[in-house]
Amino acid sequence: MAPSLSKVSVSGLGDCHNQSLLSLEGSNFIANGHVFLSDVPQNIIVTPSPYGSSTDKKIPSVGSFVGFEAVESNSRHVVPIGKLNNIKFMSIFRFKVWWTTHWVGSNGKDLENETQMVILEKSASGRPYILLLPLLEGPFRASLQPGTNDNIDICVESGSTKVTSARFQSVLYIHVGEDPFNLVKEAMEVMRVHLGTFKLLDEKTPPGILDKFGWCTWDAFYLTVHPQGVWEGVKGLADGGCPPGMVLIDDGWQSISRDEDPITKEGMNCTVAGEQMPCRLLKFQENYKFRDYESPKTLATGEPNKGMCAFIKDLKDEFNTVEFVYVWHALCGYWGGLRPNVPGLPESEVIKPELSPGLQNTMEDLAVVKIVNTGIGLVPPEKADQLYEGIHSHLKNVGIDGVKVDVIHLLEMLCENYGGRVDLAKAYYRALTDSIRKHFNGNGVIASMEHCNDFMFLGTEAICLGRVGDDFWCTDPSGDPNGTFWLQGCHMVHCAYNSLWMGNFIHPDWDMFQSTHPCAEFHAASRAISGGPIYISDTVGNHNFPLLKRLVLPDGSILRCEYYALPTKDCLFEDPLHDGKTMLKIWNLNKFNGVIGAFNCQGGGWCPETRRNQCASQFSHMVTAKTNPKDIEWNHGKNPFCIEHVQVFALYLSQSKKLVLKKPDENIEISLQPFDFELMIVSPVTVLAGKSV
Structure with a gap:
């Protein structure tokens, strides 16, 4: 309503x-x-x-x-x-x-x-x-x-x-x-x-993966993902006491090729991230790696049991915590869209993307460069339903529970002959929404690379979970000579502030991280307070189980805050990345208490002169900030608190392991080194009649 x-x-x-x-x-x-x-x-x-x-x-x-x-x-x-x-x-x-x-x-x-x-x-x-x-x-x-x-x-x-x-x-x-x-x-x-073109988050039901611990294959395998690797990855986490409830098979499972390749090649040589971007989709079915999977049960039954369907069934049978398996695909099918004139695929035409003047002033991006050079095999908008029906019906038939839809904000570059960006987006988002409702319960999707008002206003009638920050970069792709981790601070700031806008449409997803990264605890703390899904992209066998066990329950589920994390009011108009003094503070709510997270993210970010993110190590030093129980917006969230008559709060500092009592306006001072954090659980204290604190 x-x-x-x-x-x-x-x-x-x-x-x-x-x-x-x-x-x-x-x-x-x-x-x-x-x-x-x-x-x-x-x-x-x-x-x-x-x-x-x-x-x-x-x-x-x-x-x-x-x-x-x-x-x-x-x-x-x-x-x-x-x-x-x-x-x-x-x-x-x-x-x-x-x-x-x-x-x-x-x-x-x-x-x-x-x-x-x-x-x-x-x-x-x-x-x-x-x-x-x-x-x-x-x-x-x-x-x-x-x-x-x-x-x-x-x-x-x-x-x-x-x-x-x-x-x-x-x-x-x-x-x-x-x-x-x-x-x-x-x-x-x-x-x-x-x-009248979208629904608010409060009107929708987020997918079940929100409450499950997940593992994504991307940083573990990139394009070389294969069934045996997925199996070993899940087994390693389960054996370590942190079984995943959700598995996301990222880019690398689809049948793709370059225009000059024979259609039988299926992108076999595309094994390095970036090499796949000029490729186009060849078929809706999985590629040879997953198609050739043969279940061990074949020997017992004597009946053929092969392909993606057999693999997904075996995976869920063996690891009973795995409730959801999602796979990745691009909005237009693949990075380069569909390959034209291939039997079994809808009609498509290669369109050369054109960047608007506004987009020409954005940071240079490998995906954009590759896409502009090779064009997009675009299915005409009136046939977009055939694209999603083809992909999603097959995935549903083989046991896939949902999809991560990536490379979303592409249509605005392709719309010259299709009625403009709004009409083209409406056609695609309508087709996507209809397919998600038909095949994945109306909510089995993670939106990604979608940060623009076209998508928020047109694409969120059913979609209710989406990424609110740039990718987690396990290594700095720009090669930071100072050896700092400033991109990790950028990630926190992207997610926290974007949620103020996007959280009205989609439940914020702060992306995966690696539990063995030098900033793993920094990331884990932000995910814990985020209220969003928690999933990792660890390589097989490389895990920090003591850290993960602070996030994951033995049944593959997680404990989430009830709301989604937002910056505290005193941070909204400050610069927590490169002013050398502002600490990022974020808040969230639980049923009976609140949480404050403090993060020192100083050290780099957007530079208007160079038109890119860059290191600003001169600001990367200890930062001191003050916080108090009123930094939490108690009157927001699903179960608003009335703190009008609360005289004292108990604050537990998870890193320093201290419990303190504070009046509502009484500050506590926190000093943090670069890329360090503190999480504070804040609970109203009931003072019994005749007693004092």
């Missing part, structure tokens, strides 16, 4: 006479009497949200839609919406084609291209938190970017020169509120009804 809009628009904002008023007066956007954008051009169109209170006209609007009129019709417009000066903001922007991260600043010039969301900080003088959320309108999609003279520009594009317009009513939504977490939640509830 869709949320109640009359309730949504005013929830969490206090009494009516204290509510924030949002308006455009002259050339200024004003919230609660405070200018937040100045010099607003005359072509800007503002429409108060119709989703406020329909019964009490005295209640002011807390949201407005923003559009503009252009001089001429075009497929791409870049238009200033006003100047931002000296107001701290946090934002989420695409630093790669596939992935977003956190960015902060105080002026319009500080924004990055392909910004998906901006929150302006609340002021002590009464300015509320203000959300700027670019939207979809018709066949167009919007993002924010820096303009000249501290303007914030809105970029509106269809992705096809054949799809043009000059007038827009609702390409941006502005929402105001007194709580940054409610601010985003309320706005997404409004979008749920305004767009």
Whole structure:
């Protein structure tokens, strides 16, 4: 059921006479009497949200839609919406084609291209938190970017020169509120009804893998994954007392080839990560490695028992904790799509990807380079259902329980002749959703490489679990000469801040890690508080079982926090990667207590000048921060707490193994070395009558 809009628009904002008023007066956007954008051009169109209170006209609007009129019709417009000066903001922007991260600043010039969301900080003088959320309108999609003279520009594009317009009513939504977490939640509830193209996470049931310990084959085998290796990997974990409940067979199981190869070759020489990206899908069935698997039971029964189906059955029969087996595939079938003119596959045509100006400013990425060079074998949108029916029906028949769908944000590069990015995405996401519902219970999917508002607004009607950070890099692919682990800190920050936005659509998945990595405990702690799935990509036989046993139960399940982890309020507008002073603090909730995680992530991240992530070792040193029980947002989550009358809290520090009692506002000081952490379990204390603490 869709949320109640009359309730949504005013929830969490206090009494009516204290509510924030949002308006455009002259050339200024004003919230609660405070200018937040100045010099607003005359072509800007503002429409108060119709989703406020329909019964009490005295209640002011807390949201407005923003559009503009252009001089001429075009497929791409870049238009200033006003100047931002000296107001701290946090934002989420695409630093790669596939992935977003956190960015902060105080002026319009500080924004990055392909910004998906901006929150302006609340002021002590009464300015509320203000959300700027670019939207979809018709066949167009919007993002924010820096303009000249501290303007914030809105970029509106269809992705096809054949799809043009000059007038827009609702390409941006502005929402105001007194709580940054409610601010985003309320706005997404409004979008749920305004767009009608997705469902909120609260309306969906995440897949069962969320509560299972998992093992992924990627870092263990890369493209050389094979049945015997999978078997040995599961056996090693089970023998060590940490049996997986979920196995994810990553890239390497499909039948693929390059265009110049005979169709019988099946990518046999593609064994190094990256070599597979120019390849295309040859058939829906598994490749020779899994097709040639022969069950040991064949000798006992005398009947043929071969292939992926036999392997999955044997695996589950032998290891009874393995409840779910997922496999990887790309949104378009494979990295290079489908190979055209191959019997048994749907019609496809190789399309050369075209990067928009915004994407051209993202970090160079191996996958993008390979894909642009070789093109994508794209199934036409009206036949996308044949693609997913072919893949998923076969997988279901051989015993696979779900899929990780990767390389998702590719369609925007291929849409010139298909009605633009929105129409092409709608067709593919509808076909994918229908297939997931038919074959995998409507929720048996992990979304990956999906960080863009096209996917969030169009692809999450059923999908409810997705990656919220770039890949876990077990080694630094850039070859950091300083020998630090700054990419591991980046990973934490990506996941924590992206969850503020994405957690409204999908349950955040912080990705796998390796239990023997130098930063394994750092990663394990973040997964423990994340509230998401916990899975590893250890090589066969190489495990840190003492660490894993702190996360995994003997039956292959895990104990999760009830909510999903988010940054504490005092971290939202700071830079925990390269300001040399901010510690990443995140919070989560359980049924009867809360958790605070503190992580020293300083040491590197996005560099606007080089347009890439890079080491900033000058900031990698001890950081000291303060925290207290009120860093946890007790009134959020599935079971909100009322702490109004709580006089004291018990805090258990898991690393230092200390138990302390603190008043709600009483701070505890934490000092951490680079890539070190502390987890604090925080529990309200009930003081018995006649007693004191």
